[in-house]
Amino acid sequence: MAAYIEGLVEALGAAGARPVLRHEGRDVAGAALLADVHRYARALDGLGIGRGDLVALLAPNSPDALAVRYAAHLIGAGAVYLSVPPNPERRARMIAQFAPRLVVVFPETAELLPPVSAPVAAVGPVPGVSTRLDALAAAEPDTPLPSRARPDDLAVVISSGGTTGVPKGSRRTFASYTAAVACPPAPERRQLANGKLAYLTQILVDQTLLGGGTVVLQEEFEPAATLAAVERERVTHLFLVEPQLFALMDDPRVPDHDLTSLRAVTHIGAAAAPVLRRRARERLGPVVAHTYGASEMGIVAALGPAEHDRPTRFRCAGHVVPGVDVRFRRADGDLDPREGLIEVRSPAMAQGYRHRDEEEAERFVDGWYRTGDVGGLDAEGMLRIDGRAVDIAAAGAPPVDLQDTLCRLPAVRYAVVVTDPDRGVALGAVEPWPGGAVDLDECAAALSVEHGVTLPIVAFAAIPRTEQGKPDRAAIGAACAPARA
Numbered sequence: 141m142a143a144y145i146e147g148l149v150e151a152l153g154a155a156g157a158r159p160v161l162r163h164e165g166r167d168v169a170g171a172a173l174l175a176d177v178h179r180y181a182r183a184l185d186g187l188g189i190g191r192g193d194l195v196a197l198l199a200p201n202s203p204d205a206l207a208v209r210y211a212a213h214l215i216g217a218g219a220v221y222l223s224v225p226p227n228p229e230r231r232a233r234m235i236a237q238f239a240p241r242l243v244v245v246f247p248e249t250a251e252l253l254p255p256v257s258a259p260v261a262a263v264g265p266v267p268g269v270s271t272r273l274d275a276l277a278a279a280e281p282d283t284p285l286p287s288r289a290r291p292d293d294l295a296v297v298i299s300s301g302g303t304t305g306v307p308k309g310s311r312r313t314f315a316s317y318t319a320a321v322a323c324p325p326a327p328e329r330r331q332l333a334n335g336k337l338a339y340l341t342q343i344l345v346d347q348t349l350l351g352g353g354t355v356v357l358q359e360e361f362e363p364a365a366t367l368a369a370v371e372r373e374r375v376t377h378l379f380l381v382e383p384q385l386f387a388l389m390d391d392p393r394v395p396d397h398d399l400t401s402l403r404a405v406t407h408i409g410a411a412a413a414p415v416l417r418r419r420a421r422e423r424l425g426p427v428v429a430h431t432y433g434a435s436e437m438g439i440v441a442a443l444g445p446a447e448h449d450r451p452t453r454f455r456c457a458g459h460v461v462p463g464v465d466v467r468f469r470r471a472d473g474d475l476d477p478r479e480g481l482i483e484v485r486s487p488a489m490a491q492g493y494r495h496r497d498e499e500e501a502e503r504f505v506d507g508w509y510r511t512g513d514v515g516g517l518d519a520e521g522m523l524r525i526d527g528r529a530v531d532i533a534a535a536g537a538p539p540v541d542l543q544d545t546l547c548r549l550p551a552v553r554y555a556v557v558v559t560d561p562d563r564g565v566a567l568g569a570v571e572p573w574p575g576g577a578v579d580l581d582e583c584a585a586a587l588s589v590e591h592g593v594t595l596p597i598v599a600f601a602a603i604p605r606t607e608q609g610k611p612d613r614a615a616i617g618a619a620c621a622p623a624r625a
Contacts, residue, residue, distance in 0.1 A: 143289040144318040144346065145213040149174060151350055160349055161203050162373060163357040168203045175282035176204070180211035182285065183276035187261070189241055191216035191293050194494075196240035196258070198222045200248040201337055201357045204263050204274065206345065208244055213295060213314075216288035217241075220297035220494075221338040223307050224607050228254045233306045237495050238297060244273060248359075291315040297494050298435040299338045308499060310436040310490035319463075320438045320488035321346040329353030330401070332375040334361045339608050340408070340435065344379055361609060363391040367399070374401040381409035381609040386416055386554050389423040402427045404445055409610050411525040413544040414454035416554070421448055432457035432525055437509045438488035440464050441523040455540075456522040457515075463487060466523065467508070468516060479516025481529060483508045514538075534559045535566035537591045545590050546570055551578045556603060557595070560617030567620045568597035569611065596620050 152160065155170025162168075189195060195212040199205035199221055212219040220238055225231055232254035235243065245253050247264040262269040289295070295317040297309040312320065321343055331348040333355050335341035348355050356373045358365065361384045369375060380388065385407040388394075405420070406429040421428045426445050433439040443458025460466050468480035485508045492500035503510050514532055515525040526538035535542060539557035546555035546568065554571040568587070572578045578599045587593045604615035 141291065141315065141318060143213070143287060143291065143295070143314040144321050144350065145210060145289050145314070146287045147318075147350055148210060148346065149177070149214070149284075149287070151352060152177070155352070159354060161206070161355050161357060163201075163203055173203060173207060176207040176277070177210045177214060178282045178285050179277035179280045180208050180273065181214045182280040183273055184208075184211055184217070184242070185215050186276060186280075187242065187259075187271075189215065189217050191288060191290065192218075193241035194218040194220060194238060194294065194297065195242050195244060196220050196222055196235060196238055197244045197337075198224075198249040198253055199244070199246055199337060201333060201341075201359050202246070202248075203357070205246065205337060208263065208273065209342075213289055214285060214287055216290060216293055218294035218297060218311075220299060220309060221336070221342060223299035223336065223338040224249075224252050225307055226607075230306050232256065234299070234309075237306060238309055239495060245269065289314045291318075296342075298340075298342070298490070300435065308496050309494040311492060311494045312490050316488055316491065319486075321350060322488075323347040323351050325351050327352035329377055330356060330373060330375050331377045331379075332356045332358065332366065332369055332373070333379075334358035334366060334369075335379065335381075335609065336360075336607060340433075341379070343438075344377075348377075363388050364393060367391065367393055367397045370399055370402060371397045376401055376403045378402065378405045380405065380407050382407050382412045382416075383554070383603065383605055383611060384609045385412075385420055385428075389420045390553060394423055399424065404429045406431055408433060409608075411457075411527055411538075411540040413540060413547045413555070414451070415544050415547045417448070417454040418451075430457055432523060434511065436490045436503070437484045437486060437511070438464075440466065440484050440486070443522070452518065452520075453522075456518055456520075456524050458522055460523055469510075479524075480514065482511045482513045482515050482525075484511060485509070528559070530564075531557070531559045531566065534564060535595060536593045539566075542568070542587055542591060542593060545586050546583055549578075549582060549586060551576055552583070554603060555583075556611045556616070558611055558613045558616055560620065561613050562617055566595045567616055568595055569603050569616045569620075570597060570599050571601070571603045572599065 152170040152174040157169050159167035160170045209219040243258050243260045250266045261271040261273040263274045295314040296312045299309050300307045405427050408431045430443045432441040441457040441460050465485040467483050468476045470476045470480045492504045531539045542557045553573045570578045583597050598620045604612035606612045
């Protein structure tokens with residue numbers, strides 16, 4: 141199988157003058173992006189980058205950030221978009237652990253770069269960085285450059301968020317990453333990419349471009365800007381983690397925007413409360429989709445918009461996608477045909493973690509990835525996700541069910557149940573409707589009556605989120621500490 145980068149070069153060449161990217165009101169044609177890829181590839185080659193090397197990018201969501209990554213892949217090097225945990229020391233340790241041959245920084249991200257031992261190049265003016273990768277590329281020709289990527293070469297490292305420690309990086313060869321981004325042609329697809337490229341957004345971008353579609357790049361998720369972009373750019377596909385989906389659906393400006401172009405609003409990142417998934421469909425229309433997956437294993441199960449048609453479906457993740465194997469392991473270590481700890485095997489699965497041997501040995505076992513999640517198959521054969529095993533053990537019940545109970549209270553707009561990473565205890569976090577307040581005693585009573593569960597609950601004006609947009613377990617734990625004292 142040819143490496144995905146060869147298919148991407150072919151797709152960009154076929155696009156020619158047709159726009160494939162839309163960024164800050166500017167169109168980038170396929171031929172123009174391809175020319176930049178070839179120039180950057182020659183610039184990286186001139187710096188001695190090649191097969192087996194890793195290029196780390198501390199990058200915004202921009203055309204140049206994509207071109208540099210594709211250029212690295214074209215000459216057979218790996219690439220990683222760096223996540224940005226809030227602690228600079230963790231960022232420095234993450235980069236040291238990834239051991240890149242080169243770090244590429246941009247003016248928008250320069251202040252986030254910690255001291256590093258690897259050489260640093262900049263795309264754009266960055267004080268203290270003398271190597272200008274964009275200037276080197278501008279001096280190079282844009283004539284085609286043959287791909288040097290080989291199936292077993294390191295291609296991609298996808299970083300975790302690192303909210304509870306130094307981020308891990310799941311690593312893939314060109315063969316497995318090619319399987320991860322394989323998709324049918326979809327020239328009508330207009331994908332809004334407003335998640336950080338460090339996470340699954342990079343896969344969505346690649347799939348869209350490979351399929352002949354168009355990517356609309358935004359730097360970050362914000363409800364008003366997202367609604368405006370969907371209407372203005374006639375976006376067909378949107379990908380959000382759960383808190384972002386619920387912030388979007390509850391925004392009072394939803395009725396003021398024409399969202400008829402949307403075909404799928406896909407959410408991922410947690411087992412969301414069924415009552416919230418139903419509200420999303422009511423507010424946004426029959427376009428809500430759900431997938432279960434992670435950076436280590438890709439997409440495992442999917443529930444399309446048309447399948448969100450009955451109450452039981454709002455508690456599941458859909459059918460396991462073709463080519464993916466799922467099995468369940470009981471607490472005693474034996475396999476179970478219907479439910480237990482979820483293990484996954486897939487051609488798109490990562491091979492392990494970059495320079496994290498202990499965690500790799502724990503999670504990647506005999507060709508299977510041990511997710512740490514608990515779930516099972518429902519009566520329709522669809523995958524049900526109950527939550528992380530550590531969260532269920534700490535809470536005494538599946539967190540998704542506890543969250544559903546809390547979110548059915550009239551005063552609660554959004555709620556999560558997480559495990560404090562420092563103390564190993566379950567915590568509840570609730571968010572009221574704007575201008576309202578939540579009765580914490582009522583919340584506690586509801587959990588006790590419906591589930592026999594007691595746990596600390598704290599109200600937030602807005603539940604803290606990570607850079608990725610997921611609930612911030614560490615911040616919730618810190619806020620709950622006084623409530624437990």
